[in-house]
Amino acid sequence: MPQLSAAATSLPANQIREITEQAWRTPGAIVLSIGEPGFPLPRHVLDAGIACLDRDETNYTPNAGLPALREAFAARFRERTGTGDAAATGEVSSSIGADRVYVVDGAQQGLHFAMSLLLAPGDEVLIPNPGYPTFTMTASLLHAVPVRYPLYPAHGFQPRISDLEELITDRTRVLVLNSPSNPLGAVFSADLTRELVDLARRHDLWIISDECYEAFTYDVPHVSPAVFDSDVPGVARVFTSLTLSKTYGLTGLRIGALICPPGLETVMNNAMEAIVSCVASTSQYAALAALTGPQDYVSHAGAHYRANRDAASAVLDTLNIPYLSAQGAFYLWADVSHASGGDVRAWTHRFLADSGVAVAPGTAFGSIGEGWVRIALCGSRQELLDGVSQLPARA
Numbered sequence: 001m002p003q004l005s006a007a008a009t010s011l012p013a014n015q016i017r018e019i020t021e022q023a024w025r026t027p028g029a030i031v032l033s034i035g036e037p038g039f040p041l042p043r044h045v046l047d048a049g050i051a052c053l054d055r056d057e058t059n060y061t062p063n064a065g066l067p068a069l070r071e072a073f074a075a076r077f078r079e080r081t082g083t084g085d086a087a088a089t090g091e092v093s094s095s096i097g098a099d100r101v102y103v104v105d106g107a108q109q110g111l112h113f114a115m116s117l118l119l120a121p122g123d124e125v126l127i128p129n130p131g132y133p134t135f136t137m138t139a140s141l142l143h144a145v146p147v148r149y150p151l152y153p154a155h156g157f158q159p160r161i162s163d164l165e166e167l168i169t170d171r172t173r174v175l176v177l178n179s180p181s182n183p184l185g186a187v188f189s190a191d192l193t194r195e196l197v198d199l200a201r202r203h204d205l206w207i208i209s210d211e212c213y214e215a216f217t218y219d220v221p222h223v224s225p226a227v228f229d230s231d232v233p234g235v236a237r238v239f240t241s242l243t244l245s246k247t248y249g250l251t252g253l254r255i256g257a258l259i260c261p262p263g264l265e266t267v268m269n270n271a272m273e274a275i276v277s278c279v280a281s282t283s284q285y286a287a288l289a290a291l292t293g294p295q296d297y298v299s300h301a302g303a304h305y306r307a308n309r310d311a312a313s314a315v316l317d318t319l320n321i322p323y324l325s326a327q328g329a330f331y332l333w334a335d336v337s338h339a340s341g342g343d344v345r346a347w348t349h350r351f352l353a354d355s356g357v358a359v360a361p362g363t364a365f366g367s368i369g370e371g372w373v374r375i376a377l378c379g380s381r382q383e384l385l386d387g388v389s390q391l392p393a394r395a
Contacts, residue, residue: 007140007141007143008141010140011137011141012133012137014133014137014364015133015345015360015361015363016033016034016133016364016374019033019348019349019352019358019360019361020033020034020358020360022352023352023358026353026358029356029357029358030356030357030386030387031358032359032360032376032379032383032387032388033348033358033359033374034360034376035182035246035329035378037246037249037251037301037378038378038379038380039300039304041249041250041297042248042293042296044289044293044294045250045286045289045290046286047289048285048286048289049253049282049283049285049286051285052281052282052284052285052286053282057285058281059281060277060278061278061279061281061284062278063102063268063269063272063273063277064102064103064268064272065101065102065103065278065279065284066103066284066285066288067098068288069103069284069287069288070098070101070103071097071098072288072292073101073103073257073259073291074097074100074101074259075291077101077224077259080214080215080222080224081096081223081224081226081227095231095262096226096259099262100259100260100261100262101258102259102260102272103256103257103279103284103287104256104257104258104276104279105255105256105276105280106243106245106254106255106256107210107212107241107243108134109256109275109276110243110257110258111134111138111208111210111241112138113271113272113275114208114239114241114258115138115139115142115144115174115208116142116271116275117264117267118173118208118239119139119142119144119173120144120173121142121143122143122144122145122171123171123172124144124145124146124147124169124172124173124174125144125145125146125147125172125173125174125175126147126149126167126168126172126174126205127139127146127148127176128151128159128177128178128366129148129149129150129151129366129367129368129369130151130183130362130365130366130368130369130372131148131151131176131365132182132183132210132365133364133365135210136148147167148366148367149164150163150368151186152368153324153335153368156186156324157181157184157324157333158186158192159177159188159192159196161195161196164196164199165199168205172203172205173205174207174208175196175199175200175206175207175208176207176208176210177196177208177209177210177225178209178210179193179209179211179222179223179328180211180213180214180216180217180222180328181213181329182212182213182329182331183331183360183365183374184326184329184331184333185309185324185325185326185327185328185330185331185332185333186324186326186327186328187328188223189223190221190223190227193223193224193225193228194228196225197229197237198228201237205237206237206238206239207229207237208239208241209226209238209239209240209241211240211241211242212241212242212245212246213328213329213330214242214247215246215247215298215302216302216305216329216330217328218306218309218328219327220327220328222328224238225238225240226238226259229261231262232262233261233262233263233264234263236263237261238261239259239260239261240258241256241258242256242257242258242259243255243256243257244256244290244291246329246330247298248297250283250290253282253286253287254279254283255279255283255284255286255287301378305377305378307381308377308378308381308384309326309330309332309377311381311384312332312384312385312388313325313332315388316334316388316391319391319392319393320393321335321336321391321393321394322334322335322394323335326377330377330378331374331375331377332374332375332377333362333373333374333375334373334374334375334391335371335372336371336372336373336391336392337370337371338392338394339391339394340371344362344363344369344370344372344373345361345363348360348361348373351390351391355390357386357387359373359374359375359387359391360373361373375387375388
């Protein structure tokens, strides 16, 4: 029998899915291990997708997506990057137009798309530790070498320029950034974001910026690295990955956007054709309605996640469990090392069996996650509080 590629057979199990699927098989389990928004989709979004099917508009679209949807993504991005501390610098780019937007089949396909463009076999890519597991999985599948840069508890799980400098070699090609962070809820300041872009410029690196949770920050602005990038072809270096999965709860419609530096239209179209051709038209019309219609869903979801964060944090305080106070996304990152015995992956499975509560083990996100768990804040408040209250108190 022919052999599968070593890159495919060596992919590790996704520990988030591992614990979540066990929870789905457990009657009555409280599932706090996966980030699935819990609100019904807005009616106008559903209607737009249904109307597309009723019109039988089910043919191919352009590789880059429907022109109106590309413009809607670009308009939202211009609006979002023109707010907060970064706007005061005068460095916000107003030239990000629809021509730089590629509609993708969810943020994961956007990540694969970007890495496919930027990495050759043996190239190194800097990936956060802790960081979302598919950063490493995607790079490995493309025969690149993931190099984990540390996000230490002592530094608020924020990247340090000195740590990154030590890891850069002549084979380093890409720096992956994620703010707001999954799993941490950490958010980069404007100053740190500028320093990270300057670092990439000094070492001639590309940046892939995962901004899946850009809609949800709490009392701090979201600042995109694209704010500090150039608009000059051949100089610009930031790819920005966006999704509507979290912002509008469209996880199953698989729809997002990759915003690329200028001057790459031909290669982007060719690569898109090779990877997925185009995204389903139904999802694209639903996405267009989400972006251009009423934004009540986003504001309601943001308020719910903030209130859930505050309520769950209060429970952790009573249990004397340390945690990172989330400034964004919809997760709490909690330290259960007093109970997990040095193997938090195994402990989460025991905890589920004993308490009926699933949380994601920190080791799903990297070695620095040992002893920590990620708690999703996006579901019912009562279920969240019932689940968090089951965590073992620290003496």
